[in-house]
Each structure stands twice: as structure tokens, then as C-alpha cells.
Amino acid sequence: MSLPLHPEATPGAVPNLLFDRFRFVLNETSHPGNVGSAARAIKTMGFGRLVLAAPKAGADVLRDPEAVALASGADDVLAAALVVPDLESALKGVSWAVALSARTREYGPPNAEPRVSAALAGQHAAAGEAVAFVFGSERTGLANADVERCNALVHIPANPAYSSLNLSQAVQLIAYEARLACLDAETSGAAAAGQDALATRDDVEGMLSHLERALVELDFLDPDNPKKLMTRLRRLFAKSHLEREEVNILRGISKHILERKTRR
Secondary structure (H helix, E strand, O other): OOOOOOHHHOOOOOOHHHHHOEEEEEEOOOOHHHHHHHHHHHHHOOOOOEEEEOOOOHHHHHHOHHHHHHHOOOHHHHHOOEEEOOHHHHOOOEEEEEEEOOOOOOOOOOEEOHHHHHHHHHHHHHOOOEEEEEEOEOOOEOOHHHHOOOOEEEOOOOOOOOOOOOHHHHHHHHHHHHHHHHHHHHHHOOOOOOOOOEOOHHHHHHHHHHHHHHHHHOOOOOOOOOOOHHHHHHHHHHHHOOEHHHHHHHHHHHHHHHHHHHHO
16 A cells, blocks of 8 residues: 555645645755755655755756756655755754764764654654754765754664665655654644743754853853863753753853853
């Protein structure tokens, strides 16, 4: 039995709004064919938001004959793809971002399995937040700085003897897991009324910037030799799935630290 491709076609299926909260971000993609194939991959799973951050071919990649050919029926997704100048712009307003990488990192966000990360993304989406899966360039993947912008790091556990996945294949696999997570979020009632609002990625970034200034004022953080303190704190908070109220508490602490130092 084939998987239904459009949620509105199945009675009691997930509202389109839940799917619309997912973004699939291709960062610095080189090959137009991968862009078209990625558009097709996400459409088959019911998604439609494709974002290209600094594509090597520029905005013209959306009209490239190879991209159009490999979109193969997902021309609408390809045509509606958003092209932005950098990854930070692609993640604007995103609450939960997942980086896909073929290699682990010593620092950065916590590691998660594809299914686990998709389930967490589904919970955030069910709470009304925007979520994103971020894929790096075909040749170099994601830089450490780009990975650190995300809340989780996912490595697809492929055959260790031959673990090379094409970019669009990775997108297809993650889109499938995200679809299952959406279906589960709808049936489990994850969007129940009264659920505490989760902090968005922008909320957390603002809090971290505020906290960093406070730590500098306390002489706890040396701005000329910061080492990995903020990176470790970023990882710590990524594990916590902060609520908006918790972010406000942390910002309030930082505010009072800065005000007390100023008065003294």
C-alpha cells in the first residue's frame, strides 16, 4: 500500500499548517540537479518549503534546466523556493533547527538520531513554531559555525563501509521521518491547549548574546580569550528545549548583573 502524498486527501490526516512549519534548508548547494531533486523529495512527503542559502549558482538555479527536469512534478515547490544570502537569514524565526552532517563534532549541539530529531521537530511544530532541517554543500558539508547555529546534529547511520549519500537522498530520508513525526504529533494531540510556549531560536540567540555580555562584565568570560565557554553554554541550552518564560528569566538575570556593574 502506498503512502498518501497529500495530507488533505486522507480523512483525519495532519492539517497542512503543521507541514508548512517545516523548512528544508540547502546551504551553499553547488549542483542544480540536487536542488530539483530535493524539491521532489520534500513534495512526495507533503512538504513544500525549500530554502536555498547562498546557492553557488545564485537565484538562477531555480530556472536551471537540470533543476527543473529533476523536480519532475514538484515544479511548484521549486518555483516557490526562497533564496537567501546566508544561513542566518534562512533560519530567521526558526525555533528548532537540525543540522545534518556526515561527521560528528567535538563541540556544537548535541547529537540525535534522525527519528528522534524529527520527533522533537514535530513537537515544536505542533506547538506553533517553525522548524528547519539544514543540509550542507555537496563537497564540504556544513562548517562548524553553521552547525552551532542549530539545536541538534544528526548523522544518518548508513553502511560504514560505504556511507556516501547523495544530498537529495539525505533530504528524502529526513523528509520521510519528518512526515511520520507530523502524523504522530497530530494523533497524539501534542498541540494541546495550555502548553507552555517554546522559545524560538531567535529568543535563545538573543538570550545568549545578553548572557555573554553579563559574563564579560563579571570577568568570568575573557573576550580576548573566550575559549569554548559560549559554545558549551549553547550546547547546554540546546539540550534543555527552553520555554520562552525560561529565556526571559535568564535575560532578567543578565540584565540585573549588567545594571549592578554599571551602578558600581
